[in-house]
Amino acid sequence: MKTREYTFFGGIHPRSYKELSNKYPIEEYLPKSQVIIPLQQHIGAPCTPLVKVNDYVKVGQKIGEANGFVSAPVHSSVSGKVVAIEDRPSSSGKLVKSIVIESDGEFNYDDNIKPNEDINNLKPEEIRYIVREAGIVGMGGATFPTMVKLNPPSDKKIDIVILNGAECEPYLTADHRLMLEKPVDIVHGLLAIMKALGASKGYVGIEDNKQDAIKEIRKACKEYEGVEVAVLKTKYPQGSEKHIIKAITGREVPSGKIPAEIGVVVDNVGTAFAIAEAIKYGKPLIERVVTVTGEGIMTPKNLRVKIGTPFRELIEYCGGFKGTPGKVISGGPMMGIAQYSIDVPVIKGTSGILVLPEDMIALKNPKPCIKCARCVDACPMNLLPLFISAYSLKNDFDKCKEYHAVDCIECGSCSYVCPSKRPLVESIRLAKGEILRKGRK
Amino acid sequence: MENKLYVTSSPHFRSEDSVERIMLDVVIALMPALIAGIIIFGIRALFITVLCVAFSVATEAVIQILTHKDVTINDFSAVVTGILLAFNLPVSVPWWIAAIGSIFAIAIVKQVFGGLGHNFMNPALAARAFLLASWPVPMSHFTVDGIASATPLAIIKGTEASGNLPSLFNMFIGLKGGVIGEVSIFALLIGAVYLLIRRVITLRIPLSYILTVAVLTWVLGKNGLFTGDPLYHIMAGGLILGAFFMATDYTTSPVTPKGQIIFGIGCGIFTSIIRLYGGYPEGVSYSILLMNIATPIIDKYTAPKVFGEVKTSEQ
Numbered sequence: 049m050k051t052r053e054y055t056f057f058g059g060i061h062p063r064s065y066k067e068l069s070n071k072y073p074i075e076e077y078l079p080k081s082q083v084i085i086p087l088q089q090h091i092g093a094p095c096t097p098l099v100k101v102n103d104y105v106k107v108g109q110k111i112g113e114a115n116g117f118v119s120a121p122v123h124s125s126v127s128g129k130v131v132a133i134e135d136r137p138s139s140s141g142k143l144v145k146s147i148v149i150e151s152d153g154e155f156n157y158d159d160n161i162k163p164n165e166d167i168n169n170l171k172p173e174e175i176r177y178i179v180r181e182a183g184i185v186g187m188g189g190a191t192f193p194t195m196v197k198l199n200p201p202s203d204k205k206i207d208i209v210i211l212n213g214a215e216c217e218p219y220l221t222a223d224h225r226l227m228l229e230k231p232v233d234i235v236h237g238l239l240a241i242m243k244a245l246g247a248s249k250g251y252v253g254i255e256d257n258k259q260d261a262i263k264e265i266r267k268a269c270k271e272y273e274g275v276e277v278a279v280l281k282t283k284y285p286q287g288s289e290k291h292i293i294k295a296i297t298g299r300e301v302p303s304g305k306i307p308a309e310i311g312v313v314v315d316n317v318g319t320a321f322a323i324a325e326a327i328k329y330g331k332p333l334i335e336r337v338v339t340v341t342g343e344g345i346m347t348p349k350n351l352r353v354k355i356g357t358p359f360r361e362l363i364e365y366c367g368g369f370k371g372t373p374g375k376v377i378s379g380g381p382m383m384g385i386a387q388y389s390i391d392v393p394v395i396k397g398t399s400g401i402l403v404l405p406e407d408m409i410a411l412k413n414p415k416p417c418i419k420c421a422r423c424v425d426a427c428p429m430n431l432l433p434l435f436i437s438a439y440s441l442k443n444d445f446d447k448c449k450e451y452h453a454v455d456c457i458e459c460g461s462c463s464y465v466c467p468s469k470r471p472l473v474e475s476i477r478l479a480k481g482e483i484l485r486k487g488r489k
Numbered sequence: 490m491e492n493k494l495y496v497t498s499s500p501h502f503r504s505e506d507s508v509e510r511i512m513l514d515v516v517i518a519l520m521p522a523l524i525a526g527i528i529i530f531g532i533r534a535l536f537i538t539v540l541c542v543a544f545s546v547a548t549e550a551v552i553q554i555l556t557h558k559d560v561t562i563n564d565f566s567a568v569v570t571g572i573l574l575a576f577n578l579p580v581s582v583p584w585w586i587a588a589i590g591s592i593f594a595i596a597i598v599k600q601v602f603g604g605l606g607h608n609f610m611n612p613a614l615a616a617r618a619f620l621l622a623s624w625p626v627p628m629s630h631f632t633v634d635g636i637a638s639a640t641p642l643a644i645i646k647g648t649e650a651s652g653n654l655p656s657l658f659n660m661f662i663g664l665k666g667g668v669i670g671e672v673s674i675f676a677l678l679i680g681a682v683y684l685l686i687r688r689v690i691t692l693r694i695p696l697s698y699i700l701t702v703a704v705l706t707w708v709l710g711k712n713g714l715f716t717g718d719p720l721y722h723i724m725a726g727g728l729i730l731g732a733f734f735m736a737t738d739y740t741t742s743p744v745t746p747k748g749q750i751i752f753g754i755g756c757g758i759f760t761s762i763i764r765l766y767g768g769y770p771e772g773v774s775y776s777i778l779l780m781n782i783a784t785p786i787i788d789k790y791t792a793p794k795v796f797g798e799v800k801t802s803e804q
Contacts, residue, residue, distance in 0.1 A: 060504075062502070062504070218502075290796065290797065294796075300796060300797050301797050302797050302799050303795065303796075303797040303798055303799055305797070372493070373493075373494060374494070374495050375494060375495050375496075375497075375501055376494055377499075377501055381499075381500060381501040381502045382499060382500045382501075382502075383499050383500070384499055384501060385499070386494070386495065386496045386497055386498075386499075386501065387494065387496070388494055388496045389494075390494075402501075404501060404502070408502070409495055409501065409502075411495070411497070415508050415561075415564070415605070416603075416604065416605050416606035416607065417606050418508060418511075418605060418606045418739045418740055419606060419739045419740050419742075419744055420511065420739045421739065421743075421744035421745075421749075422506070424744045424745060424746070424793075425746075428796065429795060429796040429797075430793040430794060430795050430796050431795060432744065432745065432788075432792055432793075434744060435788075451792070452795045452798070455795050455796065455797065455798075458499075460499050460500030463500050463503065464500050464502070464503050464504055465504050465506065466503070466504075466506075467504075467506040467507050467508050467510070467511055468507075468508055468606075469503060469507075473499070473500065474498050477498065
């Protein structure tokens, strides 16, 4: 049987490097001493701390309350004493007010953590409540509060839910391993999301370079109505929300609008797993799978890690650096954030810790644009990156706007293909920021 | 040791592609045609080519040194210009004309406008046009094995009475009058296939160009509609060289997919009109130069529809 494969126009085919870590089962890693839990790990308003220095907290205890609709609470991932509440560098690249907890090594669970009823017996609003209280956010990296997605504007009817298992970023294998090892929970999570939204159709979109995961998820889908695997062609950025929707449903998210506009909600497979665990065990989002990988890591691994664990501990657990590290990146090589310190914590959106050795990060001087148009062919949004970039570098942001700079999804395909090594997405990102800021005035 | 971590914005890795590699690929792709040119026209073809390359590269270096810029001759772009200019010269051209052409191509057409990526016309073609206007006689004196020989296009046009049309096979392998690099269709196609496989070029410009010429020369035949001979027109003159190696010049052709096809069709229309009705027997270089000038405006009006773009309804 030949299954239909879905795809989109544009995009690139970078080497995957997934073989470095995709064979290794997920291992549990428990933090040795301190965890640093930023009060803002999501898009939206930061949390208000619920604890004071010297308080004793337990695993799963809510320690930061969400502020406003677009926000998500945070929970302690260890049991122990709060030793500081102060600004700390976060892997998001910013200084964020964080709760630092000294673990007692006991991992005593909070009494409030108890299993919920079976999905079948839960009402949609109960599912939404569980998701909100569990502090679940988009775990593919965008960290948008999931509760908001489960609560679309009342005039928008959602009929399709897509779980994003594309994992199109090179190097990362966290979602791949999770799909292999926890397929049933992931499908349960999907069913819960569908129920919360009243959607009739659910897909798990997986790239065809993960045949074993496709098989496992397919098996898990068999028992249920309306859920199936959508096999996607391996191409970056297939995991982009807009492009996975386009590939699977043929629908195009209108410029400047959210997927709910066209009746679709997309969540990462890791998010679905977290929802399933929140329902099954009452467990808030206090851990996640992180791929620690790259040529600069001695033994790459996939780890289940408590939120707040410093990068340093995980790097050491994976045998430390191999050679001189050039870059330590939170996330993948295409959209991840380069870190200036390895004392930053794993947060809800940390899908990977990628260490590239010094010789792999060749910082080349840009050459003049030769108008080869590779960026035009690569842009999945059909933009003309070379022109936006040229105007941005001249500070002509009005022109950038005319060329639709704000539609850029910052996937980096243009910079990747550029033979002149020009800072294309870098300058477009700048223009985007300037245009949005001007628009707000 | 983490004090030495590099911090930049994403993406953190990039393709192996480089300007040098692309230009080198073009040089490699031009080699079969150069070998064919040497076999057909003799060793002087090599001499003219080497001379053009040497003068092009030297001009680029001298100007960059004089203007205190980084010397970028190792990017092979001047080499490509040199080879392409030589390919557009008759083998009997005096050496100093070739030298002047090379200097003009690099100094006036390329560097004056800002160097690599900033010229608005194909340097080799602009130089050829300049040479043809300045020294028309030596620039249109074609010989094969030392014997004066009209080009097939001149014969088709009837401007020169000498000789019959060469057979299609001879046209294909290159036994005909013409400039150094244009005669062997066979050799040029080997290079074109190489460029396509290496993804240096796409078929958008060459195919739309060649098809347009084929259709127009067939429809607008000498003896009435649909009596033309498109195969001769495709293989005669510089169409194959121009379509695959010069109209596809990145800097002077559109970047949008639709724009590239319009560019190709435009080149095809001008070439056909010049060949069929113009004063010159050949029109490839002028067509490409004309379309070079139209490139910015083509790009402006052929921007692709942005993903998710909502067309605002017109009142």
